[in-house]
Amino acid sequence: MNKQEVLEKVKTIVAEQLGVAPERVTPEANFANDLGADSLDTVELVMAMEEAFKVEIPDDEAEKIVMVQQAVDYISQVAN
């Protein structure tokens, strides 16, 4: 799966989980500041991405993922 495909899938998941329009889920979007995620949303989001991509994101890595692009980068790296 290339990065573009990962991005598209992440966008769908984020839009669904956070209840925001998909076009707002840009690579630069910050989950908390731009998309309104709180601490519980963030945990749920990480779990949803783990399920969708069949990867494990350890807590210390998850804490560093605050923007959409960071999620895409991390998933692309571990999934491949």
Next chain:
Amino acid sequence: MVSLELKRVVVTGLGAITPLGNNVSQYWQNLLQGCSGVGPITLFDASQHNCQIAAEVKGFDPSDYLERKEAKRMDRFAQFAVCASLQAIADAGLEINEFNAERIGAIIGTGIGGLKVLEDQQEVYLTRGSDRVSPFFIPMMIGNMAAGLTAIHTGARGPNSCTVTACAAGANAVGEAFRLIRHGYAEAMICGGTEATITPLCVAGFAAARALSTRNHEPTRASRPFASDRDGFVMGEGAGILVLEELEHAQRRQAHVYAEIVGYGMTCDAYHMTTPIPGGKGATRAMELALKDAGLFPNQVSYINAHGTSTLANDVAETLAVKQALGIHAEKVAISATKSMTGHLLGGSGGIEAIATAMAVATDRIPPTINLEDPDPACDLDYVPQLCRRQQVDVALSNSFGFGGHNVTLAFKKLKG
């Protein structure tokens, strides 16, 4: 803030999500018309259950009131409560702002809480492991969250709490809210009860306790309080929320007043976990205390909205209790069990029945007890069978009793002077 002088308290707003309609107007019209909200269970596959019927809320869409994301992080019991609270606030025309927010609170009772999310997450835990359990599981499940979320969505920063007294929870919430205003701790309270437990585990549990009707072939006739052939209650779901307000506060803003709330009685049987004490002594004292609290005599009571569950034990004990509390006047009082139409909303029932009682006072209409073609000989009072009645209602009581032996009576009165 505490007042030594007792304040008068009135009902100025109503909100309801019920098996008979998702607003107060529909709920009340359907009650008066004697409609049943009971049908086959659709919320899950009940084909393996002894009881396959319930009074479900139909066509409820929380996104009519809430952002999709906000609704998604609430269990159904909290969605019902928050949406009914928003209705009640709007009905009261009560603006909650930075000047009054700390003097307005919420107490919303529930018998059980977020059972659906608990059952779903237990399944996740067992099939997929501990690290797949949702971070929203606990905040969605805990019973106090209906009151907490109502505060978040209305901005009410005053007293906030939750009563968990089984089927008396909604009535306890209204009673406690009444006292807070009466003693000067708040100017207005959002209060009532909510429940959403038509789930596989809950239906199985109540069925195991032999509490539920199994009249699966005749759903609309299954909830039959005071009838000789009753065989248990029918589970319902929904929320009933009232805005209570200090009288002068309501008058200053020229609010519409449905009724005055004048009394609250609360007792415990101290007898058995699920069975009411034979002879209904605990319920008798609850009614007596509510009347005493209100400074009313038994012969002033026009109407009683009974707990009337359609279980063998309750309906006989409650009939005895009314006779003991009202004496000879018991023969003259109109009594109805609206659970014959709504089913039993457990912790939600005290809320929707307080609404029905306040509406009876406000409109001089008494909803019927349906399915009462052949009363139990031990239930020999006037239960307003089958058809609603137009009758002056100056004073009305609402009874709610719960597992644990909790007995609660609320007293409402027409606002005069």
